[in-house]
Amino acid sequence: MVTLVRMASPLRLVFLLVIHRVSGQYCGVGYRSSHICALKGSTVTVYCNYTYPTGYRIRKVFWTKTNEYEDSCEAEYPDLSEDPDYRQRFQYLGDKQQNCTIRLSNVTQKDLQNYYFRFITNKHGGKLFGKPEVTLTVTDLQVESPKRVTEGDPVRLTCKSSCDLTDRATFIWYRNSQPLTERRDRNNQLLLQSVRREDADRYSCALQGHTYISPAVQLSVTREYRFSHFSVSVSISSSGVIVEGDSVTLICSSDSNPPAEMSWFKGRTFVGSGKIYSISKISSDHSGEYKCKSSNEHGEKYSEAVTLNVMYPPKSASVSIIQFGQILEGDSVTLICSSDSNPPALNFIWFKENQSSSVGSGQSFSALQSGRFYCEAHNQHGSQRSDAVTVTGEGLIKVRGDKTNDTHYKQAICCTKW
Known part of the structure; x- marks a missing residue:
């Protein structure tokens, strides 16, 4: 057996011819290409031609495949067109003269095989097996x-x-x-x-x-992560007045790429992490400035601060005395009503125990007589009553004038909490 290789430059076609000498004459099989790379799902055409001596008749032509190289033209090989895996996809385009071209459609990875053309004549020894084979490789993208x-x-x-x-x-x-x-x-x-x-x-x-x-x-x-190239901002879920007991949600937004990790700060104190910071049943202690920090592998940046101003009714109401000690008869003791509230309380009402009606209004009150007094502080969110304080008379103290012999009397007034 002689193997000939010829390069056809214009078409870049490779013919691999297997030549057998039969009774002084030659027969052979030639493939246009011995290696074919095809896309998965595509249709492949294998171009082929064959020759045989004059006077011979072709009894059978077929294609076959094998995983083992057998150097015997007399061996029997299965016909590819009868294989269940190929029957619907295989098409013989040749003839019984010299063309042995085939077409195989919808190729898959299972079709990665070595393929051979085989023809049988009417003469003894007139069987030819086309070697070397055609190798089909199936690829995806x-x-x-x-x-x-x-x-x-x-x-x-x-x-x-x-x-x-x-x-x-x-x-x-x-x-x-x-x-x-x-x-x-x-x-x-x-x-x-x-x-x-x-x-x-x-x-x-x-x-x-x-x-x-x-x-x-x-x-x-x-995105190139520089401070001037991205923004960080904080929004508040409630745009109205925030009253003690409400639920408030702060949301941090950033256009950083890749996405950033979020951290929350009240002033300089870390208070939480994540895009959302929620406060349920907010209290006056939550009032203050909040910032969000956006961080990723390229850097970090803080948002502008937002202020939570929590409104609440008066609490810790109390009465204080700004005048204490010996005073002249007829003088009064001034009491001051104080409370903690937001907004500040502007409405104050004074009461004397065991009396159904108020005895005064305003933040200060002048007590002209003994008794127990308390106040109520009011704003638009509620009110609170203070503890009562006691104003008592403790006898008369004689006081002599500087230039006369007139004698005046001064009442010693004492104020104590009960």
Whole structure:
């Protein structure tokens, strides 16, 4: 057996001929290409021709496959057209003269085999087995992409196959399953000159004229993370007046890329983490300035402060005395009503125990007689009553005038809490 290899330069066709000498004459099988790389799901044509001596008649022609190389033309091999895995996809395009071309449709990875043409004549020893074989490799497509790119950088996506496709291919690119009609060429690469955040989508590729589309790959675009290039802000769920006992939610927003981690601060004190900071049954102790800090691998930035101003009714109401000790007869003791409230209490009412009606109003009250007194402080959110204080008379004290012999009497007034 003699194996001849010839390169046909214009068409780049490779013929591998197996020549047998039969009774002084030659017969043989030739394949246009001995290695074929085909796309998954595509249709493959294997071009083939054969020769045999004059006077011979062809009894049978068929294609077969084998996983073992057998150097026997007399061995029996199964007919590919009778194989259940090929019967519906196999088509013999040749004849019984010299053409042995076949077509195999919808190829899969299972079709990765070595294939041989076989013909049998009416003469003894007139069986020919086409060796070397035709090797079929089936490939899919995969998009190769950088895992992460920075906004403004050039990006190159590559449509790759596991072998070099035999047929010259025109590549088509898809973005979010929609074809990029401006990208149809014989180059298997997609170049984005200056990538933008809007380019962060899913990309896939295909060959023109084929239904198979590669799995999509997500392109992640990172923004250059500098303080001047992104913003952080805080919003409050309640835009109205916040009253003690309400539930309040603070929301931190940032356009950082990649997404940032959020931290919350009241003044300089860390109070929580996450995009949302919630306060249930808010109290006056929660009043103050709050900030959100946005952080990722490129840096961090604080939001502007927002102020929680919690309104609440008067609490801790009390009475204090600004005048104490010996006073002249007829003088009074001044009592002051104080409370903690937001907004500050502006309405004060005074009461003397065991009396149904009030005895005065205003933040201060002049007590002209002994008794137990208390006040009530009011704002628009509620009121509170203070504890009572006792004003008592403790006898008369004689006081002599400076220039006369007149004698005046002074009543010693004492104020104590009960």
